[in-house]
Amino acid sequence: MKEDVCTSRKAAELLGVTPRTIQLWADAGILDSWKTPGGHRRFYLSAVQALSAEILNGHRQPAAEENRAGPHVVESSAKVPVTPVKILVVDDDKTLLRLYELTISSWGLPVELTLANDGYQGLIEVGRCNPDLLILDLQMPNIDGFAVIAALQQQKLLNQMCLMIISGLEADELAEHPPLPKDCTLIQKPIPFLRIREQVEAILLSR
Numbered sequence: 001m002k003e004d005v006c007t008s009r010k011a012a013e014l015l016g017v018t019p020r021t022i023q024l025w026a027d028a029g030i031l032d033s034w035k036t037p038g039g040h041r042r043f044y045l046s047a048v049q050a051l052s053a054e055i056l057n058g059h060r061q062p063a064a065e066e067n068r069a070g071p072h073v074v075e076s077s078a079k080v081p082v083t084p085v086k087i088l089v090v091d092d093d094k095t096l097l098r099l100y101e102l103t104i105s106s107w108g109l110p111v112e113l114t115l116a117n118d119g120y121q122g123l124i125e126v127g128r129c130n131p132d133l134l135i136l137d138l139q140m141p142n143i144d145g146f147a148v149i150a151a152l153q154q155q156k157l158l159n160q161m162c163l164m165i166i167s168g169l170e171a172d173e174l175a176e177h178p179p180l181p182k183d184c185t186l187i188q189k190p191i192p193f194l195r196i197r198e199q200v201e202a203i204l205l206s207r
Contacts, residue, residue, distance in 0.1 A: 004045040011043045015052055020155055021127030025051075028123050028143065028151040055124060084110040085203050088131035090122035090148065091166075092140040096191065100135070103193050109200055119143030123151060131161050132203050135196065138167040138177075146177050153181070162199060166191055 011031070012019045023041070025031040032047045089100045097115045104113050114129050116122040120143045126134070138145035145165065152158045163184040167174075180186060187195060 024155040082110045084112045089135045091137040
């Protein structure tokens with residue numbers, strides 16, 4: 001019996017995301033797909049259901065478990081309601097992810113913080129939380145930071161967020177890869193938490 005298939009729109013409905021997010025996940029290889037002779041993308045229903053289960057299971061994990069957290073809300077001390085800044089941090093170093101969580105949580109700013117420990121999970125979280133600020137490491141196994149950027153550029157999603165790249169790569173090492181987006185912020189490690197806080201405050205002031 002032929003396996004059930006679905007369209008991009010149907011897959012988006014089943015996963016609770018936008019069709020553009022489905023295209024992003026398909027382009028990045030997160031969700032297997034193929035194109036019909038007419039150029040329409042199709043997905044196996046079983047693959048969509050498997051990804052849905054993976055997302056749900058990942059979302060239920062606490063931050064301490066593999067440092068892959070769902071949204072972490074930092075309440076504002078201000079009395080006037082403020083729309084939280086959505087921050088997504090993608091880094092394969094579990095110790096650094098914990099440091100991000102502890103430091104950003106201590107600021108007392110209205111923030112929704114999501115952590116992802118590899119590029120694969122990072123792209124899933126981009127589609128789920130639509131971050132205002134993406135903090136990205138470049139050197140990661142499987143889907144690295146360069147591949148994440150390429151996928152976001154292909155779907156024209158980078159213009160919807162601020163991109164801050166924090167990497168240990170030197171200039172000569174960066175030159176061996178595709179050029180980074182001109183409007184991103186590239187900073188060498190260690191993590192510049194003051195710069196990150198300034199960026200968050202700038203986003204809050206712009207609202």
